[in-house]
Amino acid sequence: MDSAVSDATAVDTAVDTPAAAPAEAVPAAIPVQPGPAGESGDAGPGKPGPAGEPDPEDGAQDWQLDHSRAPIATKIVVAGGFGVGKTTFVRAVSEITPLQTEALMTRASEETDDLTATPDKLTTTVAMDFGRITLDNDLVLYVFGTPGQQRFWFMWDDLVRGAIGAIVLADTRRLTDCFPALDYFESCGLPYVVAVNHFEGTERFEPEDVREALTITADVPVVIMDARKRYSVVETLLAMVEHALSTTPE
Numbered sequence: 001m002d003s004a005v006s007d008a009t010a011v012d013t014a015v016d017t018p019a020a021a022p023a024e025a026v027p028a029a030i031p032v033q034p035g036p037a038g039e040s041g042d043a044g045p046g047k048p049g050p051a052g053e054p055d056p057e058d059g060a061q062d063w064q065l066d067h068s069r070a071p072i073a074t075k076i077v078v079a080g081g082f083g084v085g086k087t088t089f090v091r092a093v094s095e096i097t098p099l100q101t102e103a104l105m106t107r108a109s110e111e112t113d114d115l116t117a118t119p120d121k122l123t124t125t126v127a128m129d130f131g132r133i134t135l136d137n138d139l140v141l142y143v144f145g146t147p148g149q150q151r152f153w154f155m156w157d158d159l160v161r162g163a164i165g166a167i168v169l170a171d172t173r174r175l176t177d178c179f180p181a182l183d184y185f186e187s188c189g190l191p192y193v194v195a196v197n198h199f200e201g202t203e204r205f206e207p208e209d210v211r212e213a214l215t216i217t218a219d220v221p222v223v224i225m226d227a228r229k230r231y232s233v234v235e236t237l238l239a240m241v242e243h244a245l246s247t248t249p250e
Helices: 002-016 086-093 150-160 175-188 207-214 230-247
Strands: 072-080 099-104 123-136 139-145 165-170 192-197 222-225
Touching: 072 086, 072 150, 072 175, 072 230, 086 123, 086 139, 086 165, 086 230, 123 230, 139 230, 165 175, 165 230, 175 192, 175 207, 192 207, 192 230, 207 222, 222 230
Parallel strands: 072 139, 072 165, 165 192, 192 222
Antiparallel strands: 099 123, 123 139
16 A cells, blocks of 8 residues: 555656756857858948948048048038028038928018019028038038028027138129128128029129129139039039138138
């Protein structure tokens, strides 16, 4: 009897307590092998590297590839009268999606905003435009467009702070609109160039004719450009940078 009880207990114990599973083998660490181009290994031509690093063949600059380097960041301001093309200027040249603060025009501005020269204009800048362009491997320009209406001039002091120079856009149909910007930059001593934005269907004038009409000195560059065309805007920016360096080389 005792033997039978002992045998039954042994069977129950065997059923309730399963045999311990063999310890799982821990795999040895396997070194990561470089995969095909564009995968976890080194990036191949034209493909992103690890963690989305920029690739030189995609147009990345030296300062974007080498994190120990920093670009020479400079700031310029684009000013001028209402509807002269400042937003178009920034949009045409920016290598990033430009920041724009466009608002629909309403009847409330009919008595203050003259739409005679720009009857199709439906929006206006109420704060600023912002864009960026890399002119050289280590030279980056941050472009700030100012609002043109007089009621927004109180923002100019903040927008101009730290700028190396300015571009005053002018429309030959209403040159008087750029006088406030000229007076402002001359009073604060900021180097500037005058860029005549040539609109289709308007008479084309020579730079010296514009200089005489604006009564600006001979050392201030005057260029004729088209704010819709990137190459024309870049040439204007280069003229501004050259003028700023010649005026304040330090």
